Amino acid sequence: MxxxxxxxxxxxxxxxxxxxxxxxxxxxxxxxxxxxxxxxxxxxxxxxxxxxxxxxxxxxxxxxxxxxxxxxxxxxxxxxxxxxxxxxxxxxxxxxxxxxxxxxxxxxxxxxxxxxxxxxxxxxxDYIYLAQDLMELKGRKLHSKKNHLNFFRKHMEFEYVPLTKDLIDDCLSLAQRLKVGNYTDLELDLLQNEALAIEEALQHMDQLHIAGGAIWVDNQVEAFTFGEKLTEDTMLVHIEKANADIRGLYQAINQQFCIHHCEDVIYVNREEDMGFDYLRKAKESYNPVKMLEKYDAFLI
Incomplete structure (x- = not known):
């Protein structure tokens, strides 16, 4: 058009x-x-x-x-x-x-x-969180997140490393592994397009000025994430992928990203849930401090 x-x-x-x-x-x-x-x-x-x-x-x-x-x-x-x-x-x-x-x-x-x-x-x-909340996971509402994280730290040897171009193939390999499962046609189409989007972003990470990290477990990347500053006080998370079979890994990659990249911001924007129930449940479970409401405007 x-x-x-x-x-x-x-x-x-x-x-x-x-x-x-x-x-x-x-x-x-x-x-x-x-x-x-x-x-x-x-x-x-x-x-x-x-x-x-x-x-x-x-x-x-x-x-x-x-x-x-x-x-x-x-x-x-x-x-x-x-x-x-x-x-x-x-x-x-x-x-x-x-x-x-x-x-x-x-x-x-x-x-x-x-x-x-x-x-x-x-x-x-958009779901907006306090960066400090995601780093510390304090309080009753985030108690279960802290438990999962503590389980991971206790039972897994892991390393969080900054995201570089050397890790692109490892990250794409993880994204491919995570596509295996029972998905609707719409979800599968989104996953396939997400894989392309991830590759495009990582191949141009220097020009895009994105920052992120990956978690190694048993000599392979099992989680990665990246984002960038949306405003002076807000970090925007573009992608977060993790092997859900490893208990506490999602909590770990979320926390580690915030610790390493959100020390100079107040808020973290973790984008929308697109109406998917599982995404809404996951994003609400992190206790957003506010929602950035959006509207459709129809031309009459």
Whole structure:
């Protein structure tokens, strides 16, 4: 629907818009856009000073919230929406903007009052945690996490090492092993696309400025994770993979990442659950300090 495909060479250009727009949602981050560009068929285009990114979500075309270098450019939102509504009409699809944070809804309502209808999107809310909570696992609500972690530390010899390109093949091997199991067609498709996304991110880890680590157990990588700063006070976790057959390993990779990479932030954003019950249960079990609520905005 839009004109330009996203490539690694677009990082500097897109980052100027991403950093100025300050939506603070996990979706609007260059690494996420780059990693998942194939799955969501992402394209971008600048229209009336606003940078728009389009994609396809569960077979439905959508737009990300518009990005801008100057907040004044949002005055062009009504004119942009007229053009974009025409593009959606051309492909005979309802027009919508996804991943709009609750903090921006009033602004969009006031800027284009006759053109947008809003609807909560709980499945895509970001889970936000205190970094200190994830490091220490103190308190009754995190007691079971601490027990699993203590079991792992007591019964397993392990080593946490910084993520480097030397570990790419080991990490991809683990991702392949973890794909074995009983999954729905949708879950399997997501896992296959996730494997591609992981490989893309790791192969370009220097350009993307991501940081992470891996845990060795019995001479092989059994867990790895990586993320980057989303804002000055928030670390965004892009990927966390671990062998669930090893009790306490997920708790260990989570804690070790925070200890090594989150010492200078207050919050950790662990992204959304996408409506999957098992992900929601897992993310809620870590006791988020807040949820970053998101909305869909439908073009009328």
């Amino acid at each position: 839009l004109t330009h495909s996203i490539s690694i060479t677009d990082k500097a250009f897109l980052d100027t818009y991403l950093r100025s727009s300050s939506y603070e949602v996990s979706d609007l981050n260059f690494t996420n856009l780059f990693m998942w560009r194939h799955l969501y068929h992402l394209k971008y285009e600048v229209i009336h000073g606003l940078l728009w990114i389009s994609g396809i979500y569960y077979d439905k075309p959508f737009l990300f919230p518009p990005l801008f270098k100057n907040a004044e450019d949002l005055a062009n939102l009504p004119a942009c929406l007229e053009i974009l509504k025409g593009k959606f009409d051309h492909i005979k699809s309802p027009a919508m903007i996804k991943f709009l944070p609750a903090s921006a809804v009033e602004l969009f309502q006031n800027t284009a009052p006759q053109q947008l209808r809003f609807q909560r999107d709980r499945d895509n809310d």
